[in-house]
Amino acid sequence: MKKKKNKRRKKKKRRKKKKYEYGLNITELEYRSNSEHLGHFLLLQKDSPEYAALKEGDKKALKYLVKAALILEEIELRIDNIHNIPFRNFLEKKKIKIEANFTKISFDSQKGISAIDTFSQMVFIAKNHKKPLCMRCFPEDLTIEKFHEILYKLVEDGKIDEVKNITNQRSIVEWDENKLYLKSADYVTFFKQKFTEKADLFFEAAKYSTHKDFNEYLELQVAALKTADPMLDAYANKKWAALQNTTLELTLTRESYNDGITGSIANNAKLREYLNANGIYPIGKDSLGLRVCLINKNGTETIIGIKKFIPQLAEFMPYYEKNKPKKLKAEVDVNQTMFDDLIILSGDTGSYIGLIPLAENLPNLTIGGGRRNVYQHQLRAATIGSKKEKMKLEDILVPEQVQYYSPEALLYFIVAHENSHCLGPVLSESKLCDNDSLIEEN
Numbered sequence: 528m529k530k531k532k533n534k535r536r537k538k539k540k541r542r543k544k545k546k547y548e549y550g551l552n553i554t555e556l557e558y559r560s561n562s563e564h565l566g567h568f569l570l571l572q573k574d575s576p577e578y579a580a581l582k583e584g585d586k587k588a589l590k591y592l593v594k595a596a597l598i599l600e601e602i603e604l605r606i607d608n609i610h611n612i613p614f615r616n617f618l619e620k621k622k623i624k625i626e627a628n629f630t631k632i633s634f635d636s637q638k639g640i641s642a643i644d645t646f647s648q649m650v651f652i653a654k655n656h657k658k659p660l661c662m663r664c665f666p667e668d669l670t671i672e673k674f675h676e677i678l679y680k681l682v683e684d685g686k687i688d689e690v691k692n693i694t695n696q697r698s699i700v701e702w703d704e705n706k707l708y709l710k711s712a713d714y715v716t717f718f719k720q721k722f723t724e725k726a727d728l729f730f731e732a733a734k735y736s737t738h739k740d741f742n743e744y745l746e747l748q749v750a751a752l753k754t755a756d757p758m759l760d761a762y763a764n765k766k767w768a769a770l771q772n773t774t775l776e777l778t779l780t781r782e783s784y785n786d787g788i789t790g791s792i793a794n795n796a797k798l799r800e801y802l803n804a805n806g807i808y809p810i811g812k813d814s815l816g817l818r819v820c821l822i823n824k825n826g827t828e829t830i831i832g833i834k835k836f837i838p839q840l841a842e843f844m845p846y847y848e849k850n851k852p853k854k855l856k857a858e859v860d861v862n863q864t865m866f867d868d869l870i871i872l873s874g875d876t877g878s879y880i881g882l883i884p885l886a887e888n889l890p891n892l893t894i895g896g897g898r899r900n901v902y903q904h905q906l907r908a909a910t911i912g913s914k915k916e917k918m919k920l921e922d923i924l925v926p927e928q929v930q931y932y933s934p935e936a937l938l939y940f941i942v943a944h945e946n947s948h949c950l951g952p953v954l955s956e957s958k959l960c961d962n963d964s965l966i967e968e969n
Contacts, residue, residue: 547610547617548654549626550640556629559650565636571870577821584735585774589870591732592777592819596873598725599817602718603874604639606699606815607785609663611639614653638878646915661788664812665700669709671791675798677709682805690802694789694809696781697757713755714813726752740766741773748779764890768899771862776820778901780876780887783811816876818903821868830863830902833942837861837950840943844950861946862899869903886941888948900945902938 551559558564571577578586604611615634621627633652637644641651641658651657659667665674681690689711693700698711715722726749733745747763767779783789792799792809802809841847886902920929948967 547614547656549630550652550654550656551630551633551650553626553629556626556633559644560629560632564644568869568872570872571821571868575868577868581774581821582737584737588732588734588736588775589819591728591735592775593871595725595728595732596817596819596871598721598728599815600638600873602714602721602725603815603878605663605718606714607639607662607875607878608641608656608659609667610653610656614640614656638874642878661786661812662814663699664786665788666702666709669702669788671788674709674788674791675795678792678798678802681708682801682807687805687807690805690807694792694802694807695757696783696810696813697760698812714815715752715755722752736775738773738775740770741775741777744770745777748777765897768862768890768897770899771864773822776818776822776864776901778816778818778820778876778887778889780816780818780874780889781813782816782875783813785814785875786811788812814875814878816872816874816878818872818876819870821870822864823868826902827864830900830942833939834861834863834946836943837946840947841950844947861897863942864899864901886945888945900942902941902945 549556581589604615615631618627618631618634622631630652633650634640637650637652640653640656641649644650649658659665660669660671678690678694681693692698692711692713693709697714699714699717700709700711702708703710729745729752730749733742733749736742736745744763744766747759747766751759751763764779770776789809789811792802799809886900888900889898916934920932924932
């Protein structure tokens with residue numbers, strides 16, 4: 528009997544042991560929780576004239592789309608870091624403590640344990656928990672060297688399909704039972720309940736939305752969210768890329784900038800060639816985002832008018848003559864939309880206090896079908912006259928030149944940047960390995 532009691536005591540001690548601690552002291556927490564430090568973005572409210580002008584069916588559809596965005600938020604928190612949800616639970620249990628309250632404000636603002644703040648500094652609000660090499664998509668203790676070693680072994684054993692699944696953009700990878708190899712599951716399968724809930728909300732929204740093409744897009748998304756098939760995503764994205772004159776807008780984003788493991792294959796020439804020879808072409812893991820908006824017709828007309836400069840932009844791109852025949856027409860025909868009336872940002876799309884994207888070039892299609900540029904005028908407007916903007920102007924310009932600075936010029940710069948995507952060389956031509964996206968973005 529004594530032995531059993533001792534065992535029970537040991538178990539209790541293990542339970543009481545603190546798993547998480549606050550990563551910032553109270554002074555830093557107060558500073559980062561202050562409204563002056565956080566980014567401020569004015570989202571569309573129910574009492575706005577833009578919302579009041581909607582048809583009743585579109586108003587009903589919006590309710591379901593916003594609920595879907597909140598579910599996507601929960602999914603991305605799980606993809607971003609395996610500790611996000613447990614750490615949030617830890618904070619919610621400690622509500623009576625001032626440190627927990629301030630830390631929770633930061634957690635909700637940056638949407639996770641780590642993020643880049645208003646002044647481009649990486650912030651960690653949980654002690655001893657750094658940003659993982661690849662979010663929650665790979666085991667925390669997996670090294671790049673071990674990853675490459677396992678890929679070689681799996682291919683040698685003829686497990687080509689498993690390697691394709693491990694190195695694609697939409698899988699959660701874990702150790703096998705013996706911690707010798709890796710196994711994977713598609714996002715849709717791994718987070719089945721949440722993906723199904725989101726799909727059901729899209730299905731309901733499609734019942735009420737008044738735009739036929741938009742409803743067809745929602746229906747394609749329903750299929751993609753319920754079945755683990757990348758092609759279903761591609762078909763939905765292809766439909767989205769063709770939308771232009773809808774009333775409502777739902778943008779699902781997939782970006783792979785947070786994957787430092789899959790991208791390492793590009794720097795290992797021997798492994799890359801070995802995988803390619805076996806029909807395996809690795810793609811970085813996706814971070815998921817979602818935004819719900821109303822289309823601003825006047826703003827969109829302004830953006831469309833800037834398309835005429837695409838041929839001039841193309842002339843400045845590397846390999847211009849080589850790429851001109853196959854790319855230029857598609858770039859001129861690209862759809863442009865300005866989202867002036869933003870309702871909600873969730874997941875990766877709104878995960879940074881100071882660096883929420885002002886625009887995106889989407890989707891990253893592999894089946895053809897074009898693309899579409901999206902712009903968030905509200906987010907851009909929020910930077911005008913901000914403390915960060917003033918600091919930049921002081922650093923760059925002498926006082927007498929400040930009068931020549933035009934905030935509106937930033938819009939045209941952003942449009943030019945998005946329009947120039949895909950005009951330059953592809954990875955196989957540039958040979959920049961995992962620096963390809965970095966160079967293109969800059």
